[in-house]
Amino acid sequence: MSNNNLSIIHEKRDALDARPKHSTLHNWIGVVPFFIFTALFIILPSVTLLVHAFQDNDGKLTLMNFIGLLDPSILNAYWISIRISLTTALVAGCLAS
Amino acid sequence: MAYAITAGKLPNPIRTAIMTFSGVASNFAGVPLAFAFIATLGRTGLVTLLLKNVFRINLYDQGFNLYSFAGLSLTYTFFQFPLMILVITPALDGLKAEWQEAAENLGASHGMYLRKVALPILMPSILGGMILLFGNSFGAYATAYSLTGGFINLVTVMIGSQIKGDILYNPGLGYALAIGMVIIMLIMMTIYYFLRRRSERWLTK
Numbered sequence: 001m002s003n004n005n006l007s008i009i010h011e012k013r014d015a016l017d018a019r020p021k022h023s024t025l026h027n028w029i030g031v032v033p034f035f036i037f038t039a040l041f042i043i044l045p046s047v048t049l050l051v052h053a054f055q056d057n058d059g060k061l062t063l064m065n066f067i068g069l070l071d072p073s074i075l076n077a078y079w080i081s082i083r084i085s086l087t088t089a090l091v092a093g094c095l096a097s
Numbered sequence: 098m099a100y101a102i103t104a105g106k107l108p109n110p111i112r113t114a115i116m117t118f119s120g121v122a123s124n125f126a127g128v129p130l131a132f133a134f135i136a137t138l139g140r141t142g143l144v145t146l147l148l149k150n151v152f153r154i155n156l157y158d159q160g161f162n163l164y165s166f167a168g169l170s171l172t173y174t175f176f177q178f179p180l181m182i183l184v185i186t187p188a189l190d191g192l193k194a195e196w197q198e199a200a201e202n203l204g205a206s207h208g209m210y211l212r213k214v215a216l217p218i219l220m221p222s223i224l225g226g227m228i229l230l231f232g233n234s235f236g237a238y239a240t241a242y243s244l245t246g247g248f249i250n251l252v253t254v255m256i257g258s259q260i261k262g263d264i265l266y267n268p269g270l271g272y273a274l275a276i277g278m279v280i281i282m283l284i285m286m287t288i289y290y291f292l293r294r295r296s297e298r299w300l301t302k
Binding site: 046049050052053055056057062064065066068069073074076077078080081082083084085086087088089090091092093095096097 | 277
């Protein structure tokens with residue numbers, strides 16, 4: 001009997017029950033701008049990028065763009081970019097921390 | 098340096114000053130930054146001439162050149178360094194003084210504490226900061242372009258020249274170059290993911 005009483009009190013004090021179970025619509029409205037922004041300025045450009053990478057100047061499907069990437073000057077540019085990014089990231093990262 | 102301003106017993110105003118400076122300098126990129134470096138370390142820059150006339154050291158005779166790989170790295174470091182300070186300071190604040198005391202009570206030297214306690218705790222944050230820096234300088238365009246004028250061929254500069262179409266005009270190739278950058282970034286993120294998992298291994302045990 002007393003044990004039963006205790007458990008009732010315990011349930012009443014349970015803070016988890018005091019919280020709303022689900023996030024309300026109200027909360028979702030706050031993050032809508034974020035999703036609009038990502039959709040417009042990250043996802044949409046990435047998709048266009050991917051589509052246009054496989055098209056030539058007339059809009060026909062092609063792989064020539066990617067074959068063009070194998071040009072030595074372009075590979076060199078990639079290599080310099082990677083090297084400079086790694087150097088600065090490692091140097092600044094080690095010195096700053 | 099960030100460790101010095103958090104764990105070191107520096108007066109608070111110094112920390113505020115450094116953090117404010119970091120906030121400004123980490124956003125100081127692009128054409129203004131390139132100009133600032135040309136004006137200080139360029140061929141007739143302030144520091145170059147000072148060293149030459151007062152200390153008789155000619156930087157450019159010693160093999161230094163601002164418009165080279167080393168010069169560009171130095172310029173990038175100017176905004177990378179403060180950014181790293183900004184992102185790593187909160188993590189360093191999380192280091193509890195008790196941990197150091199405990200380590201020292203058990204007979205660890207300061208260097209041992211840094212290597213065996215502080216570094217493993219900070220490793221995920223440091224790696225995260227470094228991947229941020231990598232992405233930051235990988236995508237930088239204006240600084241490199243205005244500093245070297247396309248003398249150093251970065252991928253971003255190449256994309257720019259393919260799309261603007263002064264001499265080279267092939268937007269398709271530009272798009273493909275950009276996809277290549279995305280792929281490299283994905284590879285870096287994968288490496289980062291595995292390194293991070295490795296450095297967090299001891300947390301899950």
